[in-house]
Each structure stands twice: as structure tokens, then as C-alpha cells.
Amino acid sequence: MIHVLYLDDEEHNLTAFRAAFRRDFQVHVTTVPSEAVRMLQEHPIEVVISDQKMPDVSGVEFFEMIMADHPDPVRMLLTGHADIDAVIDAINKGRIYKYISKPWNEPELKRLVEEASALYRRRAKSTARTASYGKNLASLREALAAMKDECQTHVNLEGDAKASWIATLDRAIRWIEQPDSEF
Amino acid sequence: MHAVELDLPTANTKFETLEASAKRRLDTDVPTLSNSAAWTWVEVDLTHLDMPGAWLEVSSAMVDSLVVFASCQGQALYRMEAHGSGRRWSRAEGALQGSNYPKFPLPSEPCDDLKVYMGVQAGKQLLLPVRVASSSELRAFSLSRDLFYAFYVGIMAVMLLYNLVLYFTVRDRSYLLYTLFLIGVAFSQLFLEGYQGILLGLDSTTWLGMRLVHLIGIFSGVTTILFVQRFLNLKRNAPRYHRLFRAFVMAYGGVLAVLMLGFLNLSFSMINAVASVAILVIPASLEARKQGQKSATFLLIAFTAFLLSVTVFALKEFGVLPHTLWTRFAMPVGSIIQLVLLSIALADRINQLKKESSKAREEQLRVSQLNERMVKEQNQVLESKVKERTEALESQNESLESALQELKVAQDQLVQNEKLASIGQLTAGIAHELNNPINFVSSSAQSLRRDFEDVSEVMERVLALGPEDPELQSTITALQEKIAALDLGFTMKEIEELLTGIEDGAERTTAIVKGLRIFSRMDGDEASKANINELLESTSVILRSSFREEASVVLELSPDDTVVMCQPGKLNQVFMNLISNAVQATVMSGKPFAEREVRVRTRRMMQGEVASVQVAIADNGIGMDEDTQAQIFDPFFTTKDVGEGTGLGLSIVKGILDDHRATLELESKPGDGTTFLITFPA
Secondary structure: EEEEEEEEOOEEEEEEEHHHHHOOOEEEEOOOOHHHHHHHHHHOOOOOEEEOOOOOOOOHHHHHHOOOOOOOOOEEEEEEEHHHHHHHHHHHHHOOEEEEEEEOOHHHHHHHHHHHHHHHHHHHHHHHHHHHHHHHHHHHHHHHHHHHHHHHHHOOOOOOHHHHHHHHHHHHHHHOOOOOOOO | EEEOOOOOOOOOOOHHHHHOOOOEEEEOOOOOOOOOOOOEEEEEOOOOOOOOOEEEEEEOOOOEEEEEEEOOOEEEEEEEEEEEOOOOOOOOOEEEEOOOOEHHHOOOOOOOOOEEEEEEEOOOOEEEEEEEEEOOOHHHHHHHHHHHHHHHOOOOOHHHHHHHHHHHOOOOOHOOOOOOHHHHHHHHHHHOOOOOHHHHHHOOOOHHHHHHHHHHHHHHHHHHHHHHHHHHHHHHHHEEEHHHHHHHHHHHHHHHHHHHOOHHHHHHHHHHHHHHHHHHHHHHHHHHOOOOOOOOHHHHHHHHHHHOOOOHHHHHHOOOOOOOHHHHHHHHHHHHHHHHHHHHHHHHHHHHHHHHHHHHHHHHHHHHHHOOOOOOOOHHHHHHHHHHHHHHHHHHHHHHHHHHHHHHHHHHHHEEEHHHHHHHHHHHHHHHHHHHHHHHHHHHHHHHHHHHHHHHHHHHHHHOOOOOOHHHHHHHHHHHHHHHHHHHHHHHHHHHHHHHHHHHHHHHHHHHHHHHHHHHHHHOOOEEEEEEHHHHHHHHHHHHHHHOOEEEEEEOOOOOOOOEEHHHHHHHHHHHHHHHHHHHHHHHHOOHHHHHHEEEEEEEEEEEEEEEEEEEEEEEOOOOOOHHHHHHOOOOOOOOOOOOOOHHHHHHHHHEEEHOOOOEEEEEOOOOOEEEEEEOOO
């Protein structure tokens, strides 16, 4: 189930949202920004939706607020009327994925949330892959380093050949450390 | 006739002395009196005179004293003496009176060798014409002479008066000089003929009488010169002669000095010499005429005539011309001709003047006509200029009027824009305000349908349940499982919530629409009764979306009657403007949201019989200093950034409230906030 967080100062909107999407997504709703932050910490939220017009904190400000600790969830802004400044801020400062106007179209919103989630997951997968690739690379480097040690201490090779092996291993290790350099 | 010169000749010279000294004899008809000696003795030889009762006359009026010895054949017959030229010679010791000339009776007895010795004293060098005639002849001549000079005086007097009158009329100095000149000439003639005694009662026995002829000579000379200078305008026409004549005037001064020193004979000779200046008048006239002085011709003729008469006189005196009436009176006649001609010339000057003045008048007329024409033309130019200017002004006025019109239109547009701006602001706010309930109402409705489907599915099964169902127990179990699966408890709770939301949304939507309906009267300018409370409520509903996240707006509305006669649409505009400003002021104060507050209060007041409704809009915002307070109602004054406000809001508010005869008070302090207090007459 996709975990969706929805922040809005209008209680009825929260109710309507939960009622609409609770069958499809794991819905978390709140009217309080700090509560929303807590939810982000407690649940694997993939999509964050916020109303723009709220007292104290605007939607864009909320996104800016959570950006540092929770950069991964895909952000979507919901607003009652097109305020061009809000849109500009949302894109530049809030790094939002989509801008949705009220009243929302339920199937479309559902589709957008699913798309956002897909994006989130793609990103997460890519991140995971990058991480495992890095891990593999590190193991490879260790293996090469071990080989080099072995080569130096135990392998009984004629002078030139031995030095050539060690140099090649060094190059390989250096290449792993600095992938941009030439092998 | 013989002149006898004697040593130390005196009045008392004895006959014998005369007889004895008659050595140097000069044969002459007209003896000349010596200038040097005081007394001159003349011997008049009257041998062969056969004229009983004849008289001897000295035809000169300038003899001052006379002593006569008559002798026959060397024997003195008698001695007579007479004194005082310039008067009627009285019979003094035998001299006959009744004439200006001294005359003596000759012895009545016939004598072959009659001789007369005359001792003459004159104080001037003169000719001494002597003649013998009968008494009646002399008397007749004397009479005719008197008559002539009477005419002469008459003519002179007429011309004198005429020119004097002209002088006083025309104020031309020429006439004055002419009269002086005339006096000089006339009196010279008269004095030369010895009329000073009759005219002035002065004869040569008096000091002045002795010098009268000299003085008149000097006077005549000087006045002649002055007149000629003036008449010929020598200063301009012939400056050379002018200077020369001036020199002669000086010379006359010298002569006067000599005369006063007592040198009578010398001064007389000098007078005669200086008088030759008269000749210079001829070339001076010619020169002046050459310079275009036409009247110079008159002077030329006049002086020529006069000089001719003088010449005639002189020739007569020297015996060249005979002693006739004409030759005797040649000089006075010449002077008459001269003076008359000059008077005519002067009269001509009047003509000249008249001509000149008429010319001048014509010129003046011409100039004045020209002036008039120029003035007329100028007037025309001025008129056309004025017309042009007027037209320019009119067109300027027109363009000003059209500019004013445009300004009015612009102002209207600005006001309209301000109104549209508020409407735009409103629309945006209302859109948002409506979108929220619409959002959750429509969304809730869909969810409700799904919930209802769940519930209805369970309900169908429940309805299908019958007591005859053989597997009742298992069906119930399945149903319970289904209910649990659907989490129907939660669904029911949700349905409750959704319905509440829908109700609330409907309520809110209704409120907004109602507010809008009230607000939609914004453009209606008709006055109608409206409840201020309602207007404020609708305005705050409309504005809520705008200020909801900016400040809390608290309405504290009076339960009393707050209905006033007003233009509700306009008042909505006022309240909207003031409340928006108040909200803005709280935002600008930098306070946190929770502390930002705008309070709107109404109350009904009674002041005696007069009721009023008061609206206070108070904020705890940024406040205003006094400078700003003084300016906020000025059109185009704005504290907002360029492009953010028209600066017309409050000026329109003020205008609307003035129209409502409502007062607007302002209380503000920087940092503390602002309160607008509006009082409507109820």
C-alpha cells in the first residue's frame, strides 16, 4: 500500500480525502504541520500532499521545512485558486512534483498519487542499486588489494613479471577509487 | 561866401577882430564847420544883394549857438546872437523866431557891400548852408517843412504802432527791433531837423540836449544793425557779416564812451564814420539772399533807397543839387520808403509765417491723419491680435475642458479600476472560499456513495435473510465476516463525518452566496435602507478567504437596530477597503498570526433625539505617524509599493462617506494600531 500524507487546515477536506482514498492507499491526514512531520518520521510516506493556503505555514513553506530531513517523498501542492506566485514558489522552493487545484478530480488525483509513488519507487530502486553497486565495488577493491598483498609476499615470480602484476593491480584499485581516471 | 578862420575864435570876438583877420578866405557856397574849434566864424558876402526885407537863414537845425555881425562897407550894423539848437529860435537880441533854423533879418537899407559875420558853435562837424530869402518865403518853407514832418511823424507813428501791435501779437522780436530801428531813424530825422525842442522840450542849452543828436545817432546805428542782423538772419546766412556788424555795435559803444567823455565833435565825426556801416547792408543783403533769405531783397531795396536819399541830401548840401523841396526832404522821404518797405517785408514775414504755419498746420494735419491711420491700423492689428488671442484662449479653454473631461473619465476609470480591483480580489477570494466546500462536498459525496455501496451490500444480505433459511447460522457468520471485512463500523462513522462535512459545506456555500448577493449590490447606487451589521457580515464573509491566514477578524455587532439609509454597494466597498487595510496593517506589524487581530464593532448611539450608528474598525497593526495620517485621504497617496495600490482606496472611502454625510475619525499611533470610527446618521 502506498503511504500518502495529506496536510490541510480544513478538517472536512481531510475527511473527504481519507474517505476517497483509504481503500487504495495508506492515508495519513492532519491539520497540524508538526503532526505531519511526526507522521513522516513514523511511516514510510511516499507521497506528501499539502494545501497551500493555511494560517501560520503555507504549503510551500511546509515543503521547504521537510526538505532537509525527508527529501525522498514526492511532493504535490493543492490549492483553491491559481496564485501565480504560489506556483512559482512551489516549483522553485518547494521542488514539487505536481500542482493540483481544488476541487480535485478523484480518479485523476488517484492516478497522480500512483504516478508519484511509482516515481518514488523508481528513485528508491535506483538509489538501492547505486548503493549495492558501490558495495560490490568496495568488495572488489578489497579483493584486489588482497591479491596485491598475496602477490607481493607469496607468489614466486621472476622480477619483472611480479612488478608488472603489482602495477596492474594498483591501476585497477586506483580505477575503482577514481572511476573517471583511465585504466 | 567865405569862411573865415580866426585864432582863438570865441563868442565874444569883436567885429574889428573879424574885419582885421579876414585874411584867409575860402570861397565856398557851403562852408564846413571845423571840427576842432568850438567856434567857427564865417563871413557871408552879400554884396550886390538887392532884396529889401530879406532874411539870412542858416539851414541847419544843429547850430547850438550863433553870433551874427551885419556890416555895410566896413561898418557894423548890428550884432545878434542866439542859442539852443533843437528849439524854435526865439528872437533873442534880434534873431527871428518861428523856425527850427536860425535866421536873421538883413538890414533894410540897401547896401552895396553887405557883409555878415557868423560865429557858429555846433559841437559837431557840419555843413552850414546859408541862404537869403524873404520872410514870407522862409515862413512858407518853414510851414511846409513842419507840415511835411507832421506827415512824417504820422506815418512813423502809424508804422510804429502797427509793428508794436504786431510784436505783441506775434511775439516775433523782429517787430520789436523794427520799432526800435524805426524810432532811431525817425528821431534821427526829426532831431537833425531840430524838432527835439518841440517833441522833448530839450535844446542844446541843456546837457542832454547838447548830446541828443549824438545819442540818437548811436541809438539809430545800433538798432539798425540789430534789426538788419535779425532781419537777414545774418548769424545763419552770413556769419561773416554778423561778426562784422557786431564789431560795429562795439564801435558804437566806443563812440558812446567818447561822447560821455565830452568830445562832442569827435564823437559826431565817429558817428558819421561808423554809420558808413549802412553801406555794408547791401552786400550783406546780397549774401543773405544767396543763402535763400528772400526778404533780403526788401532790405536791399530799402537800404538802397535810403542810401540814395542820403546821397541826394549830401549832394544838395554840397550844392551839387539845388535846394528844392525834394532834395531837402530826400532823406526823410528815403527813410519813409525804407521803413515802409521794411514794414511790408515784415508783413510779408507774417504771410510767410502764415504760409509756414498753414504749411505746418497742414503738416500737422497730415501727421495727425497719418497718426490716426496708424492708430487705426494698429487698432486693427490689435483687434485681430485680440481676436487671435481670444480664439487661442478659447481653443485652449476647449482643450482644457476636454482635458478636464478626460481627467474626469480617467478618474472615473481609476475609481472603476479600484472597484474592479476589489471585485477581482473578491472573486479570487470567493473562488477559494467556494472551492474548499465544493471540494470536500463533491469528494465526500463520491466517498459516501462508495460507503453506501458497502453498507447497502450488507443490507441486501440482511434483507435476504429469512427465518426459513436453512443455513441461517452460517449466513449470519458470513455476514458478520463481511461486515468485519468492510469495517462497517468505521464506514458508518465515516458516513457521519462525511455528512457533517457536506452539511457544513452547504451551509458555508449558502453563506457565501448570500454574502455575494448582498455584495453584488456594490454597483447599485440607489439609496435604500440597509442594516450595517448585515453589510459588515457579508463583507467579512467575502473577505474571509483573503484574511483567513493573515489575521483574525472579530465582529462585535450591536444587537440594536443598525439600519441606515445608504447606498449599500458603496458601503460594502468602504468596509471592504477599511477591513482589508486593517488586516494588511496587522501583517505589516510583523506580529505572529495568533496576535494579529482586527475588531469590527457596531453600536447605536443616541445624542438627544438624534440617532446614529457607529462602526469602529480597529487593528493592532503597524499604525501611522501623523504625517501619514494627514495624507491618507489624499488621492494617489499610498504606502504600498508602486503597482500594488492605486492610492485611491481611502480617498474613495472618504468621498463615499461624505456622500452619506457620515463622519470619519481616525486614531492611530505607530506600533499600536489604527482605529477608524465611522458615524452614520441613522
